[in-house]
Structure formats: structure tokens, C-alpha cells
Amino acid sequence: MSAESHAEDAHHGDHHDHDDHIHPAPTTFFTKYVWTIDHKTIGKQYLFVALFFLLVAGLMAMLIRWQMAYPGEQVPVIGKLMAGKFVFNDQGAVKPGGFIQLTTMHGSAMIFFTIIPILVGVFGNFLIPLHVGARDVAFPVLNALSFWLFALAAAIILASLFVEGGPAPAGWTSYPTLSDLGDSVPGAHMGQILWLISVFFLGFSSIIGGLNFLTTIVRLRAPGLTWGRLPLVTWAQTITAVFQVLATPVLAAATCILLSDKLFGTTFFLPANVHLGDENVTPTGGGAPILWQHIFWFYSHPAVYILILPGMGIASDLISTFARKPIFGYRAMVISMSAIMGFGFIVWGHHMFVSGMNPVLGKAFMLTTMLIALPSAVKVFNWLGTIWNANIRFTPPMLHGLTFVSMFIIGGLSGIFMAATPVDIHIHDTYFIVAHFHYVVFGGTLFAIFGGLIFWYPKMFGRMMSPFLNKIHWAISFVSFNCVFFPMHLLGEGGHMRRIATPTEYEFLQPMQPMNVFITWSAFILGAAQLIFIFNYFYSMFWGKRAEENPWESNSIEFSTPSPIPYYNYESIPTVYRGPYEYSAKGDETEDKDDYAPMTEPGEDPAEDH
Amino acid sequence: MNKNSKSTLIAFTAFLAVVVVLVLKYVPWDFGWFPENVNSANYGEEVDRLYRTIFIIVALTFFLTEITLVFCCIRFRSRPGTKSVYSHGSTKAELFWSVIPGVILVWLALTQNEAWRMAKIDFPDESDPNVVVVQVFAEQFKWHFRYPGTDGKFGTGDDVVATDKLYVPVNRDVLLKMSAKDVIHSFFLPHARVKQDLVPGMMTKVWFSIKKHAVYDIGDPEKQSLKFVTTQEFAEMKTAWGGYTFVEEKIDQQGRVLDEERDKKELWKGYKKYYYRLNDDAGDSVEAIQNSKIAEIPPTQVTHVMHYYDIACAELCGLGHYNMKAQLHVVTQEMYVQWLSRQKRTTVAEKFENIWDEYFPHYNKVRAKKR
Numbered sequence: 001m002s003a004e005s006h007a008e009d010a011h012h013g014d015h016h017d018h019d020d021h022i023h024p025a026p027t028t029f030f031t032k033y034v035w036t037i038d039h040k041t042i043g044k045q046y047l048f049v050a051l052f053f054l055l056v057a058g059l060m061a062m063l064i065r066w067q068m069a070y071p072g073e074q075v076p077v078i079g080k081l082m083a084g085k086f087v088f089n090d091q092g093a094v095k096p097g098g099f100i101q102l103t104t105m106h107g108s109a110m111i112f113f114t115i116i117p118i119l120v121g122v123f124g125n126f127l128i129p130l131h132v133g134a135r136d137v138a139f140p141v142l143n144a145l146s147f148w149l150f151a152l153a154a155a156i157i158l159a160s161l162f163v164e165g166g167p168a169p170a171g172w173t174s175y176p177t178l179s180d181l182g183d184s185v186p187g188a189h190m191g192q193i194l195w196l197i198s199v200f201f202l203g204f205s206s207i208i209g210g211l212n213f214l215t216t217i218v219r220l221r222a223p224g225l226t227w228g229r230l231p232l233v234t235w236a237q238t239i240t241a242v243f244q245v246l247a248t249p250v251l252a253a254a255t256c257i258l259l260s261d262k263l264f265g266t267t268f269f270l271p272a273n274v275h276l277g278d279e280n281v282t283p284t285g286g287g288a289p290i291l292w293q294h295i296f297w298f299y300s301h302p303a304v305y306i307l308i309l310p311g312m313g314i315a316s317d318l319i320s321t322f323a324r325k326p327i328f329g330y331r332a333m334v335i336s337m338s339a340i341m342g343f344g345f346i347v348w349g350h351h352m353f354v355s356g357m358n359p360v361l362g363k364a365f366m367l368t369t370m371l372i373a374l375p376s377a378v379k380v381f382n383w384l385g386t387i388w389n390a391n392i393r394f395t396p397p398m399l400h401g402l403t404f405v406s407m408f409i410i411g412g413l414s415g416i417f418m419a420a421t422p423v424d425i426h427i428h429d430t431y432f433i434v435a436h437f438h439y440v441v442f443g444g445t446l447f448a449i450f451g452g453l454i455f456w457y458p459k460m461f462g463r464m465m466s467p468f469l470n471k472i473h474w475a476i477s478f479v480s481f482n483c484v485f486f487p488m489h490l491l492g493e494g495g496h497m498r499r500i501a502t503p504t505e506y507e508f509l510q511p512m513q514p515m516n517v518f519i520t521w522s523a524f525i526l527g528a529a530q531l532i533f534i535f536n537y538f539y540s541m542f543w544g545k546r547a548e549e550n551p552w553e554s555n556s557i558e559f560s561t562p563s564p565i566p567y568y569n570y571e572s573i574p575t576v577y578r579g580p581y582e583y584s585a586k587g588d589e590t591e592d593k594d595d596y597a598p599m600t601e602p603g604e605d606p607a608e609d610h
Numbered sequence: 611m612n613k614n615s616k617s618t619l620i621a622f623t624a625f626l627a628v629v630v631v632l633v634l635k636y637v638p639w640d641f642g643w644f645p646e647n648v649n650s651a652n653y654g655e656e657v658d659r660l661y662r663t664i665f666i667i668v669a670l671t672f673f674l675t676e677i678t679l680v681f682c683c684i685r686f687r688s689r690p691g692t693k694s695v696y697s698h699g700s701t702k703a704e705l706f707w708s709v710i711p712g713v714i715l716v717w718l719a720l721t722q723n724e725a726w727r728m729a730k731i732d733f734p735d736e737s738d739p740n741v742v743v744v745q746v747f748a749e750q751f752k753w754h755f756r757y758p759g760t761d762g763k764f765g766t767g768d769d770v771v772a773t774d775k776l777y778v779p780v781n782r783d784v785l786l787k788m789s790a791k792d793v794i795h796s797f798f799l800p801h802a803r804v805k806q807d808l809v810p811g812m813m814t815k816v817w818f819s820i821k822k823h824a825v826y827d828i829g830d831p832e833k834q835s836l837k838f839v840t841t842q843e844f845a846e847m848k849t850a851w852g853g854y855t856f857v858e859e860k861i862d863q864q865g866r867v868l869d870e871e872r873d874k875k876e877l878w879k880g881y882k883k884y885y886y887r888l889n890d891d892a893g894d895s896v897e898a899i900q901n902s903k904i905a906e907i908p909p910t911q912v913t914h915v916m917h918y919y920d921i922a923c924a925e926l927c928g929l930g931h932y933n934m935k936a937q938l939h940v941v942t943q944e945m946y947v948q949w950l951s952r953q954k955r956t957t958v959a960e961k962f963e964n965i966w967d968e969y970f971p972h973y974n975k976v977r978a979k980k981r
Contacts, residue, residue: 096929096930096931096932096933097929099932100926100928100929100931169928170926171926175794175925175926176794177792177793177794177810178793178794178926178927178928181792181793184750184792184793184928185928185929186929271810271811271812272811272969273811273965273969273970274791274792274810274811275749275791275792275965276750276792278961285811287811288811288812289794289809289810289811289812290809290812323686323694324688324693324694325694325695325696325697326696326697326698326699327698327699328697328698328699328700329698329699329700329703329704330698330699332699332704332708354796354805354806354807355807355809356806356807356809356812356814359726359727359730359731360731362726362730363723363726366719366722366723366726367716367719367720369719370715370716370718370719371712371715371716371719373711373715374708374711374712374715377707377711378704378707378708378711380675381675381703381707382699382704384675384678384679384682385699385700385703387679387682387683387686388678388682388686389615389686389694389695389697390682390686390694390695391686391688391692391693391694392682392683392686392687392688393688394683394687394688402679402683405679406676406679409671409672409675409676409679410672413668413671413672414668416664416667416668416715416718417661417664417665417668419718419719420660420661420664420718420719420722421722421726421730422653422656422657422660422722422725422726422729423657423660423661423664423722425657425729425803425804425805426657426661426800426803426805428805428924429796429798429805429924429925430924490643491643493643493644494643494644494645494800495645495798495800495922497798497922497923497924498924498926499926499931499932500931500932501931501932502932502933503932505932505933505935506920506922506935507836507920508645508800508801508919508920512643581698583694583696584693584694584695584696585696595693595694606696607698
């Protein structure tokens with residue numbers, strides 16, 4: 001079958017209600033950069049806000065680590081300046097109440113305001129229309145609304161840092177009754193309320209975004225772009241969007257119910273006769289604290305898969321591109337991601353094994369949690385299969401893509417310990433858990449994000465980042481990251497609990513303190529190394545080497561446009577002739593293009609012969 | 611696959627087989643970071659054994675995958691003239707690495723069920739007089755432990771409440787019936803692999819049995835250390851015991867007594883010497899020493915001192931979460947009876963009972979185990 005008839009079939013299959021013409025360009029500063037409906041600019045808007053939060057949350061992590069290593073000691077530089085304010089006591093050290101606010105805000109900012117916005121708001125927004133061969137998402141104005149809801153949520157959470165009592169203190173998990181009773185801990189009143197409102201708006205933004213992306217991918221694919229030719233980046237975004245649409249409303253419900261408890265005196269999560277000190281604060285109660293945990297984790301477990309899936313997609317694309325080889329087992333990769341989504345909805349109880357819920361549920365959730373490790377394992381083997389017999393180019397994006405795989409292996413394997421309920425009894429709420437999720441979210445997703453930001457930089461800004469600085473940043477980050485988080489597995493084995501401001505209070509923890517110091521200094525190096533990336537990122541925007549159209553020799557559609565991509569994306573809607581992974585296909589030697597075959601270049605589809 | 615890559619595959623597989631053997635032989639399942647497991651309940655050792663099983667599987671997988679990754683990066687790096695082998699995958703390989711991990715994971719899940727049942731579902735019979743039943747009521751930021759008085763029943767006015775100190779006899783099943791007054795707390799006993807949340811408005815249960823006493827060896831100043839000893843070894847030691855009113859002083863290398871507030875930096879670095887001294891303000895405990903045989907040992911001949919296991923709060927509960935600790939004292943049967951008889955009713959006990967007995971009287975009911 002010739003490529004043309006294929007394209008025709010696909011064209012008949014797609015609905016093209018969407019016009020092919022190009023809208024006039026935005027002209028004013030306001031319409032170009034502020035109230036923009038261009039998905040690429042919206043992606044950049046998300047990026048700058050998210051990078052800001054990355055720095056804020058990172059700084060919070062440094063404060064947490066200082067207090068862990070040197071409990072009660074004045075924080076250098078900042079401590080003297082901010083003594084008595086925010087999280088600092090009068091001596092300029094971190095106070096206990098401030099410490100738990102820091103851990104809460106570090107987690108909340110990283111999950112809700114850094115990682116999810118970058119994965120979905122930046123990569124989703126920027127790439128989805130390009131990858132499906134469209135001019136923009138299905139609902140561009142709604143897309144802008146998504147960003148402004150996110151910005152509103154960001155403003156609210158920042159405001160919560162300055163209210164009386166300080167920001168939310170009850171962990172990013174926000175368990176009642178601690179988060180429910182306004183007087184249980186400083187920050188549990190105003191700070192917690194603002195946290196809940198902010199998260200609500202964030203959820204709103206995510207749900208609209210998810211619907212938008214799903215519609216775009218389902219309806220606006222270019223002729224010839226069948227589901228079987230969709231890049232894995234886009235598949236990951238599709239599945240993530242389904243997750244967002246189905247799970248986020250549950251989070252919204254949870255925040256509304258908790259807000260109702262706090263603002264309107266209901267007692268959904270407050271049992272009767274809760275006493276703060278000698279005072280009975282819920283004479284007419286009747287709620288259950290564990291109910292929050294069920295509702296919260298029903299969303300938040302899918303949320304952590306939202307945190308990893310787009311990264312998996314990015315890693316797949318980066319690895320295939322720079323191994324000059326098709327992704328191993330494309331269909332299995334798609335099925336695995338779908339299985340992760342399916343199972344992702346039935347494992348939430350593994351966060352609650354010792355919560356007091358019926359232990360028989362522990363058996364059920366253990367089985368589903370063990371099973372969800374299987375699709376992830378298959379993906380890891382497929383990535384290894386991709387680089388076997390490959391022709392690997394060690395560009396900075398490839399380094400980050402491989403690091404994703406390597407660190408995800410560790411993070412995924414450590415998860416098996418917690419899936420086992422009897423073992424979880426010992427390691428729950430210890431640093432073993434902290435090690436696990438930092439390996440998957442930082443070691444996995446964040447490194448994939450770095451790789452993606454570098455890879456698509458030429459299309460976003462028309463220039464290249466300095467590969468030298470990228471490699472230095474990667475090397476220092478890789479080593480110091482492992483120095484920070486691997487020892488935490490050992491601390492967890494020893495029983496080192498989470499969220500404790502002064503580990504040395506406990507006798508059995510005192511021998512572990514030198515490890516806390518080692519971790520802290522490694523964390524400082526890790527934090528400092530990120531400045532290299534930030535500098536490289538912003539410097540290169542203005543003074544980086546100008547980028548050509550396809551600097552990486554990639555097959556993907558967006559690399560058939562100028563760098564940076566014009567606001568209308570494509571002069572004319574492209575036609576797709578083959579999948580994105582046709583690298584080194586036999587018999588595809590033409591001048592200048594010996595080992596890649598761009599999707600939109602007319603010709604045969606090598607995958608058809610297989 | 612061309613001939614060259616086939617031989618690479620065979621050689622590499624052989625190499626991996628060698629790695630498997632080496633890992634199984636030399637990688638320790640425990641890096642030495644686990645606290646000693648003193649739980650003699652039927653699930654006690656199981657937890658550690660299951661950890662070890664998972665660790666071996668995980669270590670093997672880790673080495674196999676990461677070594678493969680590094681190998682590929684070196685062997686298949688791009689050099690002038692090299693090319694990839696075009697392939698979209700292999701269904702045979704997919705099946706291989708789907709079925710085997712799948713079987714292992716399901717097996718792991720099923721094999722853990724027994725230990726979980728023993729720890730969290732099959733509790734000791736409350737009505738059995740050999741089982742020590744203690745009620746635990748946690749608040750910000752203290753643990754209250756209530757024992758039934760001599761009548762063996764809760765809520766009858768002769769109950770004993772201790773704060774932040776849990777006394778249990780060695781080698782007896784201890785069943786804790788727990789709830790919280792204000793926010794969620796969590797009872798964590800690292801040396802027994804015990805953890806359970808305490809939830810307001812609910813009663814949760816946990817049980818364990820401790821087989822060793824925690825003692826400090828202070829006989830030899832150079833070798834002061836925390837040890838866990840059986841009852842027999844304990845009987846052979848000369849042990850001073852002042853009830854729960856020990857005060858320990860930390861001394862630095864110069865013999866200077868360290869102050870908690872002033873010398874924080876020294877305190878966490880570890881101490882060279884412990885110096886135990888009885889708190890003279892303890893009141894009744896000094897009498898107890900004078901009345902008991904143990905007190906007849908002159909201080910200079912005291913070689914070991916009773917210590918405790920740490921109980922920690924493992925669920926964020928507010929400002930004092932970092933410091934919400936309690937002590938598990940594991941004593942002989944005689945010491946336990948003696949300690950119980952010496953406890954006086956305090957206002958703390960009354961407050962505990964006012965809330966617990968008034969609002970949650972059903973927590974006091976003893977439910978005999980259904981056969």
C-alpha cells in the first residue's frame with residue numbers, strides 16, 4: 001500500500017472541522033505575552049512560574065536539611081536577617097512549628113506548583129498540538145483560562161506564607177484532625193484554609209486542561225497520524241489527561257469537604273469528643289479522620305502517576321532519538337502506560353496500611369500494588385532493549401534520559417518494600433519512603449524534565465543551550481543526588497521517622513546523625529548545581545548559539561518547523577507517513593539523512609514491512 | 611540480529627549469570643542499619659525475613675538492570691561507522707520479561723499475607739490473664755498508658771496511669787488498645803517492628819512480645835553500650851533499678867557534665883561516657899530502692915543499668931511531634947508487679963479516665979476471642 005492512500009484513509013477517518021487557515025498574528029505586548037491563547041506561550045508562562053516555585057521549594061529543602069543536620073543552630077546568612085520572622089525563631093534557627101511548615105510547603109510546592117505544571121502545563125501545552133500536527137489545542141481560550149487559574153492558585157499559596165500563623169503545617173497530605181482543627185498547630189487556620197482554596201483552583205485548572213488535551217489528541221490529529229504512530233510523549237500525555245480528568249475531581253471534593261469543616265463547622269472528618277488540652281472541641285462530632293485519607297489518596301495516588309508518566313514519555317522519545325533506534329516494543333509501552341493508569345486507581349490503600357483501616361484491605365491493596373510494579377518493569381526492560389544494539393549519541397538530553405531510567409529503577413525497586421504490608425509496618429513514615437519518592441520524582445521525572453527542556457529548547461527559544469554547562473550540571477547533579485537520597489534508605493531501615501525537626505531527641509537516632517550531616521552537605525551541592533542550569537537556561541535565551549531547524553536529527557513533526565516555532569506552528573497542516581521512531585531503517589539511505597526518516601517526509605513506512 | 615550481536619548477547623548473558631552468583635553470595639541483606647529485633651511474637655522474625663527476601667530479589671534486579679545499562683552505554687556508543695540494528699522489538703522477549711516478574715510479584719504478595727495476618731488480624735485473647743492489656747491514650751505530645759488495677763478490669767477506679775513510660779514484663783504478650791485525644795498519632799516501636807496509628811474517635815490495636823531487656827553496660831568506661839539481653843543474662847548482671855525516675859548525665863571526654871540546652875552540638879556527636887545517677891527527687895522510688903534487694907548493691911559495684919526501648923510518634927501531630935517520645939521498659943515479672951503496686955493515682959490518670967471512660971466506655975469492654 002502506498003503512503004498516499006494511507007494518508008487519504010486517515011484523512012477520511014479524522015474529522016477536520018477545524019479550519020486549515022492561519023489566524024492573524026498577535027501584535028501588542030499584551031496579546032503576545034500576557035493574555036495569549038498561543039499554546040506555546042502559555043507553556044512558557046507555566047514554565048516561568050514553575051521554575052520560580054522550583055527555586056522556592058528548593059530553598060525550603062535547604063532549610064529543612066540545615067535543621068536536620070544542625071538542630072537548633074542559626075541558619076547561616078538568612079537566619080540572622082530573618083530572626084523572629086516566618087519559620088525562624090528569635091535566634092535565627094528553624095523553629096519546630098516552622099519546620100513542619102517547611103516540609104508541608106516544600107512538598108506542596110514541588111508536587112502541585114513545580115512538577116505537575118511543568119509536565120502538563122509546559123510539556124503538555126507546548127508539545128501536544130505540535131505532535132498531533134495542529135495549530136493549537138482544541139480550546140485555546142480555555143487553555144489560557146487553565147493557566148490563569150493556575151496563576152491564581154499560585155498567588156494564593158504564596159499569600160499563605162504571609163498570613164497569621166504562617167502557611168499550612170500539616171504535611172502536603174493534610175490529615176485531619178490536625179489540619180481540620182484550627183487550634184491544633186500554628187498555621188492550621190488561615191494557612192491551611194488558603195492551601196485548600198489554592199489546591200481547589202489548581203484542580204479546576206488541571207481538569208479543564210485534561211479535557212482540552214484529550215479533545216486535541218483525539219480530534220485534531222493530522223492526516224496519516226494514526227494512534228499507532230503517535231509519539232510516546234503524546235501517549236503519555238493522553239493517559240495523564242485521563243488520569244487528571246477522572247481523579248482530580250475527587251481532590252476537589254476532598255478540599256471542599258475539609259473547607260466545609262473549617263469554615264462552616266461541619267464535622268465530616270471530626271469525631272465526637274475531640275479534646276485539645278482539656279477542652280472538648282467537637283461536642284457534636286461524628287466524622288472519621290480516616291475518611292479524608294481515603295478520599296485524598298484516591299486522588300493523590302493517581303497524582304503520583306501523573307508525576308511519572310509524562311516523564312516516561314519524554315524519556316522514551318529522548319532515548320529512541322539518540323540511540324538512533326526505534327523504541328523497543330512500542331505497543332507494550334502503550335499498554336504498560338494504560339495498565340499503570342488502570343491499576344493506579346486501585347492501589348491508594350497502600351498509603352494507609354497502618355492507618356487503622358480494616359487490615360483485610362491491606363491484603364487487597366498489597367496485591368494490586370505489587371501488580372502495578374509489573375508494567376513499570378516492562379517499560380524499564382524495553383528502554384534497555386532500545387539501547388541494546390543501538391548507536392548511542394551522548395548528548396545532554398540523552399544523558400538525562402538514561403538517568404531517568406537508571407534512577408527510576410532504584411525508585412521503583414524500593415517501592416516493592418513498601419508494597420509488602422508487613423515490611424511497610426517498619427518503614428512507613430520513615431526516610432525509606434522519602435528516599436523512594438525522591439528517586440522517582442527527582443531522579444526520574446525531574447531529570448527527564450531537564451532532558452526535555454534541553455531537547456525542545458531550540459524550538460522554544462530558537463537557540464541552543466551550552467552543552468558543556470549542561471553536562472557539568474548533569475554530572476554534579478547525578479552524583480550529589482545519589483549522595484543525598486540513597487543514604488535515606490538506610491536511615492529508614494534504622495527507623496528514622498519523617499517530619500521530625502530534631503532527630504537527636506531520640507536516642508536510637510543519635511548514631512545516625514553523621515549520616516544526616518552527610519546528606520545535608522550533599523544537598524547543598526545538589527542545590528547549588530541547579531544554579532548552573534538556571535544560568536544556562538536564561539543566558540542561552542539571549543546569547544546562545546542560534547539553532548537550526550532540526551539540531552538533533554529527530555523524526556518528530558515539530559522538528560520540521562523553523563526554530564523558534566512561529567506562532568501558527570505549521571505553514572500547512574502536515575501529512576504523516578510513518579511513526580516517530582523510524583531510525584536506522586534498512587534501505588533508507590538518502591543524502592544527508594542516513595539514519596533517520598522524519599514523520600512528515602513523503603515516502604514508505606518501514607514499519608509496514610515488519 | 612547479525613552474528614556479531616548474537617555473540618555479544620550470549621557473552622553478556624553469561625556475564626550476568628556470574629553477577630547473579632556474586633550478588634547472592636556477597637551482598638548483605640542488611641547494611642547493619644536495622645535496630646535489633648527483639649519481638650518474640652509469632653510475626654516478629656517474619657517481618658525481617660520478608661524484608662530479606664525482597665532485598666535479595668531487588669538487589670539482583672538492580673545489579674542486572676543497571677549493569678546492562680552501563681554495558682550498553684559503553685558497547686553501543688556511537689563511533690565513526692557504527693549503526694544501530696533496526697528493530698521494533700521482540701514479542702518473545704516481552705513475554706519473557708512480563709511473565710517472570712509478574713509471577714515473582716504475585717508470589718511476593720501472597721507470601722506476605724501470613725505475617726500480616728499474625729500481626730494485625732489475629733490478636734491475642736484479651737480475656738486471657740497471661741496477656742498484658744494496656745490502654746494507650748495519646749495527646750499532643752504525651753503518651754498515657756493505663757493498666758487495669760488489681761481487679762484486672764478497666765474503668766473501676768483502681769487503674770494505674772503512667773505517662774511516657776510503658777512497663778511490660780518480658781516474654782509476655784502485650785496487647786495495646788489505643789486511641790488519641792486530639793489528632794492522629796502513631797505508635798512506633800522500631801526494635802519490635804511495631805507501628806500503628808492512633809486515631810481520634812476510633813480504637814486501634816497492636817500487640818507484641820519482647821524477649822530481651824535493654825540494659826546499659828556501664829561497668830567498663832571504655833565500652834559503654836546499649837545491649838539487649840535475655841532474662842537469664844539479666845539475672846547474672848548486677849543491675850540497679852530505680853523505677854522510672856532515672857536521670858542520665860552525659861559527660862564529654864573531659865568528664866564535664868553536658869547540659870542539654872548549652873551543649874547541643876556535643877550531645878548529638880555521641881558520648882564517650884554515660885553516668886547514671888538516681889534522681890533523688892523521685893520520692894517513692896528512693897524508698898523502693900531502699901526496700902528492695904537490688905538496692906543493697908553499692909553504687910561502685912553497679913555494672914549494668916536498666917534502660918529502655920524508644921517509642922516514637924510516627925505521624926505528624928503538631929509542634930511537638932519531633933519530641934513525642936516514650937520509653938518501653940521491659941522488666942522481669944517481679945519488677946513489673948512491684949512497679950505496678952507502687953504507682954499512685956495522679957491527676958493525669960483522672961483526666962485520662964474522664965475522657966476515655968466518659969466518652970468511650972465501650973473501649974473498656976473485654977472481648978474474649980471468638981473460637
